[in-house]
Amino acid sequence: MWQLHCFPLCPFSRKVRLALSEKGVAFELVRENPWEGSDAFYALNPAGRTPVLRDPGKPLTLIDSQAICExxxxxxxxxxxxxxxxxxxxEIRRLVSLFDEQFFGEVTHPLLHERMKKRLILRTPPDSKLLRETMRLAHEHLDYIDWLIDNRRWLAGAQLTLADFAAAAQISVADYLGxxxxxxxxExxxxxxxxxSRPSFRPLxxxxxEGIPAPAGYSDPNS
Ligand SMILES: N[C@@H](CCC(=O)N[C@@H](CS)C(=O)NCC(=O)O)C(=O)O
Structure with missing residues (x-):
């Protein structure tokens, strides 16, 4: 069976998990904290990043969420x-890249650093000024989603696509981190x-x- 090396708050692994579940591809999770830099993980992915997907029964290792989804x-x-x-x-690929790169860079990555890495690894308090700026940028991204949903059924058009899953994966991590x-x-x-409310989202x-409680309403599809 496929094994996905990831940690719970990796948005790119979440994107892959959603896409694989939607497609009915079976996989199991292998816990990986990329910041620990284990030799075994670097041997799998010299870039030292999650997600990595491999099937131990086949000579095949897939790296990078977009490469895996494609x-x-x-x-x-x-x-x-x-x-x-x-x-x-x-248009689907444009939006996937917008959320994978810009949303991640402006919102998810700073939140992961301030609220996960500082708490679990660096043991220092978060920078409140930086967090305020992150919230401001998150509002700008949500404004854009409001506009897209005002004009389209789903983010990239009439159909549910990878753009919706890439965006929702980033937002779910940002939401977990407040x-x-x-x-x-x-909208x-x-x-x-x-x-x-999709079944593929439930396991996420x-x-x-561990060590970071999710806020109230995070896991409630009606909230
Ligand atoms: N473009 C890559 C980005 C992967 C990435 O940045 N992963 C992060 C976790 S969210 C990582 O492993 N960072 C290394 C670290 O935290 O030390 C993808 O789509 O898979």
């Missing part, structure tokens, strides 16, 4: 997530509630990162 898009027919015309597929305030974002909040929402 691999299964090409090899599994069920539940296509990068679909439509070439222009529609380009970085999401839905006030003034009814984005409604879309996220629908994403949260019940999983906890």
């Amino acid at each position: 691999f299964f898009e090409e090899t599994v027919d069920k539940a296509p997530l990068i679909l439509g015309t070439a222009a529609q597929r380009a 970085g999401i305030d839905w006030s003034g974002h009814d 984005a909040h409604g879309w996220y509630r629908v994403m949260k 929402l019940v999983e906890k990162m």
